[in-house]
Amino acid sequence: MTSTDTTQATQQARRRLNTSKAMVEAITQEMERDDSIVYLGEDVGEYGGIFSSTTGLLERFGKDRIIDTPISETAFIGLGIGAATEGMRPIVELMFADFLGVCLDQIYNHMAKIHYFSGGNVKVPMVLTTAVGGGYSDGGQHSQTLWGTFAHLPGMKVVVPSNPADAKGLMTSAIRDDNPVVYMFHKGIMGLPWMAKNKRSIDIVPEGEHLVPIGKARVAREGSDATIVTLSLSVHHSLDVAEALAGEGIDVEVIDLRSLVPLDREAILDSVRKTGRLIVVDEDYLSFGVSGEVVATVTDVDPGLLKAPVKRVTMPDVPIPYAHDLEYAALPTRDRIEAAVREVVS
Amino acid sequence: MTSTDTTQATQQARRRLNTSKAMVEAITQEMERDDSIVYLGEDVGEYGGIFSSTTGLLERFGKDRIIDTPISETAFIGLGIGAATEGMRPIVELMFADFLGVCLDQIYNHMAKIHYFSGGNVKVPMVLTTAVGGGYSDGGQHSQTLWGTFAHLPGMKVVVPSNPADAKGLMTSAIRDDNPVVYMFHKGIMGLPWMAKNKRSIDIVPEGEHLVPIGKARVAREGSDATIVTLSLSVHHSLDVAEALAGEGIDVEVIDLRSLVPLDREAILDSVRKTGRLIVVDEDYLSFGVSGEVVATVTDVDPGLLKAPVKRVTMPDVPIPYAHDLEYAALPTRDRIEAAVREVVS
Amino acid sequence: MGAAMTESTHASESTTECTTTSTTTRSAPADAPVPDTRETSAPGRDLSDDTRLGLYSTMVLSRTYEEAILREYHADKGPGFDIGKGLIPGEMHLSAGQEPVAAGVCAHLTAEDAVTATHRPHHFAVAHGVDMKKMTAEIFGRTTGLGRGRGGHMHLFDPDVHFSCSGIVAEGYPPALGMAFAFKRRGTDAIAVAVAGEGAANQGAFHESLNLAALWKLPVVFIVEDNEWGISVARTASTAVSSNAVRAAGYGIPGERIEDNDVEAVYQAAGRAVERARAGEGPSLIEVATLRLWGHFEGDAQGYRTDLDDITALDPIPRYESRLREAGVLDDAAVDSARERAVTQVEEAIDFAKDSDIPDPADLMKYIFAEEER
Amino acid sequence: MGAAMTESTHASESTTECTTTSTTTRSAPADAPVPDTRETSAPGRDLSDDTRLGLYSTMVLSRTYEEAILREYHADKGPGFDIGKGLIPGEMHLSAGQEPVAAGVCAHLTAEDAVTATHRPHHFAVAHGVDMKKMTAEIFGRTTGLGRGRGGHMHLFDPDVHFSCSGIVAEGYPPALGMAFAFKRRGTDAIAVAVAGEGAANQGAFHESLNLAALWKLPVVFIVEDNEWGISVARTASTAVSSNAVRAAGYGIPGERIEDNDVEAVYQAAGRAVERARAGEGPSLIEVATLRLWGHFEGDAQGYRTDLDDITALDPIPRYESRLREAGVLDDAAVDSARERAVTQVEEAIDFAKDSDIPDPADLMKYIFAEEER
């Protein structure tokens, strides 16, 4: 099955899925073609993943391949690493990215470095999936995105889908990649029935094999007045703002990074070359993270491209508060994005 | 004992210490005035700290206050946190920052967040000391600086001394701070007898009470042609380059950040306003870290301040290699810094 | 301490009232000799009526509290169920069914003792006497809350009774060591109780904490609440042994497992462990077979669970009520009065929370760092 | 496999030659019943002469190797001692004294079995037959090294014999689980051996790994090398119990402690554990009381150590040599020939390393990511 199949291409135009189903579809298709793939994690079996990342997989592939683990992230992520070095292609789920603190050593000192330490002789073809993001008052230990933390540490790819089709395509690519790939899915893009949904969380998804190359950003909306560089759920807020401002004649380009490692620096530069104005929207913490790197991508080449101060609409450097109003004061909301765009183009 | 004491002030001009002794002196003086201070960690007792961070403390304060721990970083860092919430002022050593992966949860989800979660009702006056840096072929799990990782995660201060006097002054301030402070000392600044030393690792240190305020950068060298923003060991490489280039009439300003959280953004801006040219020298990984944040500090305010592309002389995004020549190709060496300055001023 | 915790259930009595019941088992530590604290616990004597009433009242108060939280939590999540909506948004882990553990343990504690609880903290908070109004206000995200609305239901800190909790599984254990360490150095006989679920007992932090506490003879009582589930994962699918008590031998400390969610057996075992800790003899581990009466969190459909049919028959509160009625300790009047007192206290707390202010978004960046004071 | 590992020490013989000696103790697991693998090991029979010679030769090869590394390491660190200088820069953890553990365990393995070692990996690498030339070239940081100079002495990866190691204490355990998991799924009888020090046994990763391996009955043999020190911290200051074997009961698996650095007792215990793993019966834990003959790392003055005076008398290699001489298994000629073969192999490896190229700095960014191949 490839997406060049004509019948499917016709169907593709019609078939809409939410993001979690698109993710699961990619996993299903890959598991069918490669039986060295297993999916390990907490509550990934009968529960189907706390954020529906594995719904239906147990029924389809059985307990030998869809495996509930003890709450021992270091042990089971390490297990995934060892299995990958021995030729399997495990997908391992860290339920919330916030829990990286109990297992980061396996992730960044082992999963990410074994290939290099071995001079390329040992491959670690593993996917680490993890849920990120807040906006539903889950408090400061269950609402972080932390992609800046992962992306800072070399040796692992980091992908961050924003919509159903990309979720499928990036998952397929991640599974087939011979390198460790961290696949970070925002709860707010999954289309979960029990959480506020963005309107693009159900969308057209190609039915057959679908690959989105890792490392290529996407121009989610073309525009000429200002560039918003963003990722994941914030893509939708940014698109909403861009659509709203279009009526006023403010033409905003929205870049969906899709991948932090590798980072598509050319896509950022191309857009800023065109617009001269940059807003970075990032749900991760402000300092020492994604927003600074996006900016430096421009200044590494030519600070003169920037015709106005850069606006960084991010989670400020604060532990994420629980109370709804405080959390929404911290999140990169549409209001904050809109204000930033207005300021940059003024 | 305060540094305003006249006799001492005279002595101060003469008395030189290496950085590790200066650190230990601060700890000693604080432990003498406050018996709620204990020092916990691996090999901090009889061994005196693998990087001489506690030499002589056991003899002075005994086993009740200078305490060797099992290799259980999560347990003993957590213990420090609990003790701090109950009114003690523990100093806890993580032998290498590279080991953060086995205990990051206690550090970033607990130590750093308890004060906020409690609405300010629970204080965590704890110092987490940790050794960073490479340059002696210790391989990719023992050579990282990782200060970008710590600084990205909110709720803890992060200080990074570069010389003996600051090591003492920042340690005193860290101990007295009512907040968690991560104190990151580069092995290459300690003046260890068994490691290549930078020439400023032995220097004048005030004898009495000496505080360096946390959050204030230091202009390590004034200059008008270009600004190097840097920290820790790289301050010395930068100063060496600045001194060498001075002969050619290139006048480089060197900013020693001293603290990443809080970050002295004004100091960065003041210098760039003056020179218009920026080089960031950082031994941490290039992307999503310190160098990007320094750049964004400028572009947040006015990208027009930058008259040339910014040069980031950092560890590239690679697991730190073992072989000497490869490691030195990755490190921000004098050669790389010099080339960057020349390019920026050309 | 919480109003419904009658004084009679406090530590002062534990030394004379502990008995060994057939539901407790203590595995012989395989290593260093461990003092048998049962000898000092006057075996064979029953709990006093006051103690039993106290345990019962604490359980009732805790349940009453959670029923009210349940009601408020679901009151305005609709249409449908949106977890982020309502007066109480976010995940909600209720402890209904697990009250015997908290009641039995906390009956031995005073406000000087510390408790570090889990993501499912309410029963321990109630039993340890956390300020119910401030706790409720925190759960409602109000300025009058324990954390001024910054923490939420998984992050309750009440320094007045040394209570805290954490949303990261097993990571509440290590800080308890430090509290105990501070108490010990200060020369008080205060202790720390560290709580975790049976799922948490497979985390590294569990092991490290037990070893370190045992090594340094810290005054800690480690509690494992075995409710048989870690979200949807059955104990048998997570744990290589059928009792965590056997793990205590790996640290040379006493380990005990209480079967059948028996509040009195918990009370007695905890009495021994608390006494041992206060006496400077080091930590103990107690696992209690308890019951998760409701879902892992609210909204959990529990499709994975096959033990739900007869579950109400296992509810420990009616069971203990019958037992006490049979023993003549409790009658209709006492039951009613326990409930009424509980309802009054709980509804006052709920009202207090609802009447309190919502935090001002302008104050977002307050309380990240403490002001310098020294 | 390494040339000096004579075939006679390999697994094929272990099923008939395992005996129970008085130096082994097996703690009774307190929980799930564990098959007594000793019954299938023909207790009471001595090791064959060939096996003993094989163990001896492996130990000699390992020691010879480390003596050469020691020589090269210190050859050019001066003036003074600069850790970053010389043909071999960086930390150097040598395993002299601990050879009985590696020799006794690896004698049961084939190139299909995996070993995950620690920051002190050489004896296991040698005993498991890691390519000595490539390993040495890696330690010298050369392009011909196992990791093309990227890894170094703490990061040796030889996929041909499924060998790896890690510089992070205890974190070599979890990947071993995955290797075992892959072997099991593939239906082979290959197993994984995971090595850690006694200091590492207090890390969370140790606990998590034992539980998970036991739960899933993974074919893993967990080895704890108790050399009594974790750098400068004595075992008694780090570990609440005097034997890590007792911890096995916390996972329902066999736990055994070998005293006195006895290579034959290690061989026998490992035989039982390996057999059990290959038979699909799950993991075992073996702790060996061994000896750190030299410093934690080179340059360690060991001022904290009070047991150094008589330490050479404890050197396991002369001790085993005398034992084998007394038993008539070894004579001068055999000793000389073992040494000579070892020296030849080792010096060839050293020469190979020295003759190899230093990596080109321009290749710094090579090998971070694998090329896409599928």
Ligand SMILES: Cc1ncc(C[n+]2csc(CCOP(=O)(O)OP(=O)(O)O)c2C)c(N)n1
């Ligand atoms: C380190 C970590 N891993 C996973 C989770 C997600 N999680 C929250 S509660 C829970 C189950 C905990 O089970 P148990 O310890 O038995 O406590 P219970 O919920 O049954 O009270 C899990 C997996 C977490 N919060 N922290």
Ligand SMILES: Cc1ncc(C[n+]2csc(CCOP(=O)(O)OP(=O)(O)O)c2C)c(N)n1
């Ligand atoms: C997580 C972690 N903590 C600390 C260290 C530093 N360290 C390296 S070896 C060592 C001692 C290890 O002791 P043990 O496990 O007994 O092994 P041995 O060195 O005795 O072989 C320590 C503390 C480390 N590498 N990793």
Ligand SMILES: [Mg+2]
């Ligand atoms: Mg449970």
Ligand SMILES: [Mg+2]
């Ligand atoms: Mg050791």
